[in-house]
Amino acid sequence: MADIDLLKGLAPEDAERVLALGKRATVSAGAELFHLGDAADNIYVVARGRLRLTLPMQVRSHEEDILVEERSSGQTVGWSALIPPYRFTLTASAPLETEVIAFSREALTGYFAAHPDTGYALTLNLSCVIGHRLQLFQAMWLREIQRMVEMRCA
Amino acid sequence: MEMLLMGACLSVFGLAVCCLAFGAATRDSEYAAAAAPAAEKELTKAAASPARFFVGPPVLPMAARTRVPIEALLLQIENHVRLEHAAAECFLESPNASLLHSRTMSTLVN
Numbered sequence: 067m068a069d070i071d072l073l074k075g076l077a078p079e080d081a082e083r084v085l086a087l088g089k090r091a092t093v094s095a096g097a098e099l100f101h102l103g104d105a106a107d108n109i110y111v112v113a114r115g116r117l118r119l120t121l122p123m124q125v126r127s128h129e130e131d132i133l134v135e136e137r138s139s140g141q142t143v144g145w146s147a148l149i150p151p152y153r154f155t156l157t158a159s160a161p162l163e164t165e166v167i168a169f170s171r172e173a174l175t176g177y178f179a180a181h182p183d184t185g186y187a188l189t190l191n192l193s194c195v196i197g198h199r200l201q202l203f204q205a206m207w208l209r210e211i212q213r214m215v216e217m218r219c220a
Numbered sequence: 221m222e223m224l225l226m227g228a229c230l231s232v233f234g235l236a237v238c239c240l241a242f243g244a245a246t247r248d249s250e251y252a253a254a255a256a257p258a259a260e261k262e263l264t265k266a267a268a269s270p271a272r273f274f275v276g277p278p279v280l281p282m283a284a285r286t287r288v289p290i291e292a293l294l295l296q297i298e299n300h301v302r303l304e305h306a307a308a309e310c311f312l313e314s315p316n317a318s319l320l321h322s323r324t325m326s327t328l329v330n
Contacts, residue, residue: 125297126290133298135305198312205308205320212321213329 069140070111072191080184087177088167093117093160099143102157106146108168112139115164119143119156131157135199142195147171300328 073081090113093099099110099117110117116138120131134156137143146154148171178185288296303326311319324330 123297125293128290130290130294132294133301201312202305202308205311206304208320209304209307209324 070142071140071195072109072111072142072188074191075187076184080181080187083181084169084177084184084188085167087173088169091166091168093164093166095160095162095164097160099158099160099164099166100154102154104154106144106152106154106171108144108170109142109147109174110144110158110166110168111142112137113165113167114139115160115162117143117158117164117166118161119158121156131159142192145192145196148174148192296326296328300324300326 070081073084076084088111093115100106102122116136118133119135119137121134122129123132124130125132137158143158143166144154146152152171174188178188303324307319307322307324310322
């Protein structure tokens with residue numbers, strides 16, 4: 067429980083209560099948890115296994131799912147469920163049998179309304195997850211731009 | 221009279237030699253004209269290919285060299301993303317310009 071990034075800083079009993087809102091689900095090896103563009107109603111925490119987050123890319127006139135990021139035990143995926151327009155912007159699939167805890171948007175927002183302190187802590191944790199992703203991809207994007215500039219000037 | 225006949229024979233013989241020579245010369249130029257495009261092609265080919273005094277391994281055309289199997293290309297892309305991800309993580313741990321623009325070992329861009 068201490069390893070779950072979404073629950074960091076919560077008192078154990080609060081963390082237990084939040085966990086009780088989730089439903090465990092197993093994603094078999096090779097299966098998709100959600101697909102790009104799907105309605106995002108749940109946010110997920112990886113309990114066991116691994117998830118590949120991919121985006122489609124044209125490679126030699128074929129559409130291929132390209133790895134963008136990997137999420138492992140304790141990490142959160144699918145925060146599009148809490149951000150309008152509530153659509154997944156990536157595809158998540160399991161390279162091996164993976165267990166996730168699914169938290170529905172309704173359950174979470176209802177709980178946050180009833181327990182604002184826990185809601186605040188969870189929202190802070192979620193903003194750390196989102197912020198880290200943003201900073202990471204900002205750096206990756208700039209590195210690619212730098213390479214393009216070097217190629218253009220070569 | 222004998223001298224006249226000898227002169228006539230020599231003239232006929234000379235004429236025959238001239239005809240043969242003319243025929244041979246004409247035939248050569250026609251053959252050369254027909255063979256010219258082929259020779260030109262050979263010359264172009266020879267000019268295009270490098271000198272091979274010390275012949276190395278056969279050089280594959282660039283298209284063939286860059287045409288890696290799609291599975292290998294996808295692996296290269298995935299490896300590139302992982303390396304870039306790791307480089308970006310390093311930058312976030314200690315943000316500075318040199319870490320942001322650190323060189324990659326990715327085979328996709330090298």
